[in-house]
Amino acid sequence: MDTDFEPRIVGFLCNWCSYAGADMTGTSRIPYPPNIRIIRVPCSGRVNPLLVLKAFLEGADGVLVAGCHPGDCHYADGNFYAQRRYALMHRFLDYVGIEAGRLRVDWVSAAEGARFAEVVGELTHVVRTLGPWSGNRMGQDVTLPS
Amino acid sequence: MMDMTEMTEQIRVKARELLSKDEVACVIGYETGPRGIVRPFFAYEPDEADRLVWNDRCAHNLTTYLHDWKHPRGQSQMPPSVGIVVKACDARALNLLIQERQLTREWIYVIAVVCQGMRDGDGEEAPLQARCGRCAERTPVVHDVLVGEPTVTPARVDWSDVQALEVMTARERLAFWARQFDRCLRCYACRQACPGCYCYECLAEQVDPLWVGIGIDFSEKFFFHVMRAYHLAGRCVDCNECERVCPVNIPLSLLNRRIVREITELFDYTSGLSPDEPSPLTTFRPNEELTL
Numbered sequence: 001m002d003t004d005f006e007p008r009i010v011g012f013l014c015n016w017c018s019y020a021g022a023d024m025t026g027t028s029r030i031p032y033p034p035n036i037r038i039i040r041v042p043c044s045g046r047v048n049p050l051l052v053l054k055a056f057l058e059g060a061d062g063v064l065v066a067g068c069h070p071g072d073c074h075y076a077d078g079n080f081y082a083q084r085r086y087a088l089m090h091r092f093l094d095y096v097g098i099e100a101g102r103l104r105v106d107w108v109s110a111a112e113g114a115r116f117a118e119v120v121g122e123l124t125h126v127v128r129t130l131g132p133w134s135g136n137r138m139g140q141d142v143t144l145p146s
Numbered sequence: 147m148m149d150m151t152e153m154t155e156q157i158r159v160k161a162r163e164l165l166s167k168d169e170v171a172c173v174i175g176y177e178t179g180p181r182g183i184v185r186p187f188f189a190y191e192p193d194e195a196d197r198l199v200w201n202d203r204c205a206h207n208l209t210t211y212l213h214d215w216k217h218p219r220g221q222s223q224m225p226p227s228v229g230i231v232v233k234a235c236d237a238r239a240l241n242l243l244i245q246e247r248q249l250t251r252e253w254i255y256v257i258a259v260v261c262q263g264m265r266d267g268d269g270e271e272a273p274l275q276a277r278c279g280r281c282a283e284r285t286p287v288v289h290d291v292l293v294g295e296p297t298v299t300p301a302r303v304d305w306s307d308v309q310a311l312e313v314m315t316a317r318e319r320l321a322f323w324a325r326q327f328d329r330c331l332r333c334y335a336c337r338q339a340c341p342g343c344y345c346y347e348c349l350a351e352q353v354d355p356l357w358v359g360i361g362i363d364f365s366e367k368f369f370f371h372v373m374r375a376y377h378l379a380g381r382c383v384d385c386n387e388c389e390r391v392c393p394v395n396i397p398l399s400l401l402n403r404r405i406v407r408e409i410t411e412l413f414d415y416t417s418g419l420s421p422d423e424p425s426p427l428t429t430f431r432p433n434e435e436l437t438l
Contacts (some may be wrong), residue, residue: 100316
């Protein structure tokens with residue numbers, strides 16, 4: 001394993017719960033890995049699964065999608081749609097060569113600052129073990145396998 | 147089993163009747179081209195009905211042509227009725243389009259044909275197409291007139307091609323798909339042939355692309371193919387037209403069928419069986435919890 005490897009993780013956090021949850025992590029002074037780059041979105045239902053794929057192809061090694069707990073969505077049902085999409089996308093990404101562990105979809109409420117740190121910590125650990133995702137450099141420094 | 151010549155005759159009689167009574171503006175079917183290759187045919191006049199044929203080379207899914215007919219020709223005008231020859235898999239595509247409000251059932255006259263499977267290559271003994279070997283439902287689910295006798299063929303469940311990929315590691319799968327997508331020309335034949343791909347402006351072909359590129363490097367081809375498959379999640383009727391028309395033989399059915407299987411496992415849903423049931427990704431059950 002490459003010991004210098006620092007995973008790049010993109011986090012899509014819903015504005016109403018998870019983004020506030022991440023804020024809570026900060027204000028509570030709870031440390032979490034700095035590998036995550038957070039993108040604030042209106043709702044987890046806004047995160048088109050293809051945005052996740054795009055993140056991988058643009059250089060991410062891991063992606064976190066977090067939203068309100070089912071039933072707590074600000075828009076009533078956005079996360080239920082997200083849940084269905086990601087239940088499928090999770091399995092499908094693995095099938096096209098992006099290990100299932102690289103994508104984490106979870107529910108983090110605005111009060112769960114400690115839980116956010118935990119989720120990011122676990123994801124960073126998993127991605128660190130998996131190593132860099134080679135697909136995002138395919139055709140550049142990585143040649144096509146024969 | 148009914149003879150193919152007899153079936154051809156029934157299709158011709160029906161098409162002639164529809165066209166001469168002016169019930170439809172056009173009958174979409176198959177004809178044999180000058181070099182003996184079966185191709186789609188649009189009969190506009192009663193006399194043209196005699197050019198229609200039916201045999202085991204009528205592979206095209208003609209429902210994709212209905213998109214050209216679905217718009218009114220003028221203000222407050224209804225689109226003209228159209229007759230269409232469909233096989234069992236095509237009939238499911240019809241249900242999909244009716245469910246998605248692309249078509250109204252009343253505008254289409256469905257000449258449904260009981261299909262015995264399509265063959266590739268020359269000669270009588272040419273092998274069945276892979277999709278037809280797997281086909282369990284040979285009697286179309288939608289019809290105004292049914293040509294042939296309904297038969298029940300036992301389903302031959304065969305996921306061996308998908309499973310062969312699943313036993314690989316993710317890294318090996320990535321390498322596999324990289325090799326397959328490397329051939330892609332971005333000709334969009336797969337998209338054009340698909341009855342479910344009907345956006346006016348495709349995300350993959352924007353005039354001003356925002357985040358979906360139109361290039362042919364690895365990442366953009368990879369993105370395009372995953373996108374195409376994912377846009378058809380819960381909608382794909384597994385007619386396999388995309389794979390059949392691919393000029394560089396990319397095994398697109400491996401992508402589609404994997405999603406079809408996941409949709410069945412997760413949501414117990416088969417697309418195109420009913421014109422009322424929406425795709426599972428456009429709906430949800432209250433308080434459901436899925437493993438993520």
